[in-house]
Amino acid sequence: MRLSLLDRSRTRSGEPDSAAVVGTVERARRAEQLGYQRFWVAEHHAVPGIASGAPTVLMASVAAATDRIRVGSGGVMLPNHQPIVVAEQVGVLAALHPGRIDLGVGRSLGFTAPVRRALRSDDRDTFREDLDELRAYLDGTATVTARPRLDEPVPLFVLATGKGLAVAGDLGLPVVVGGPVLDDPAALADYRARAGTAAHVVVSVDVLVGDPELVLPEAWALAASRITGEFPPLEAPDPHRRLTDRQRTSVERALARTIVGDEATVSTRLDDLLTRTAADELLVTSSTWDRTALAESDARLAGLFH
Secondary structure, X not given: OEEEEEEXXXXXXXXXXXXXXXXXXXXXXXXXXXXXXXXXXXXXXXXXXXXXXXXXXXXXXXXXXXXXXXXXXXXEEHHHOOHHHHHHHHHHHHHHOOOOEOEEEEOOOOOOHHHHHHOOOOOOOOHHHHHHHHHHHHHOOOOXXXXXXXXXXXXXXXXXXXXXXXXXXXXXXXXEEOHXXXXXXXXXXXXXXXXXXXXXXXXXXXXXXXXXXXXXXXXXXXXXXXXXXXXXXXXXXXXXXXXXXXXXXXXXXXXXXXXXXXXXHHHHHHHHHHHHHOOOEEEEOOOOOOHHHHHHHHHXXXXXXX
């Protein structure tokens, strides 16, 4: 089972945003030493809790700071970019770091209406067409050539929910799935039927090996976003924090979605998840306030797979 990390460059209350992206690069260095297969970064725009707005730029920094681990995006959001620009950017990365670059793409728009306006989004769903165009640039079959030309195309993954699963299946592309899809065997079966022998499922889930309280900062942030519409920076755990009933429900849901505990607990729950989904790879997306505890969790998790 391949084990990888997705780091969203989570900001922390009282820290500059720059600390988040510096922390991402440092985490990538440790992940390589621990034997992780891939290290991916995210794309979010104008979100107070996430500093990663330019995934290919951050990928360049991560790739330059490491030697062997594969570096990718989870993902580049195609509605925000021209396909040829995406192909050129990852082409440059792959030329500089051959055999190490992945491209995960998604279809999400900006988080709020002002952000969508800033991104010049027109809300049209052209994901299938954009994906076809991007693939043509990557494999050299487009009417214009994206340069630098590569001997081998960069591996392409689709971050998929619902309709995106069907699109990826019809195109025979690997998928990265998380959230409700993990409990929808029919959706995964449909994807595999469409993709045939090309089917490849990467399961994305929050995992923390350690004290269950490590989950609380992220859970509180999610609860806050449900109320304010704005995803905030992580805050230090506060056992006396007062929550509304709505916030408490949101926190409980976040806790239920996260696999957390000691090695035995995490191993049992992961075995169940990977068996249910017949996953080919595991992409862990954990975050917490305490950077030292997060590093320890990454190390303990890697120990379960090596």
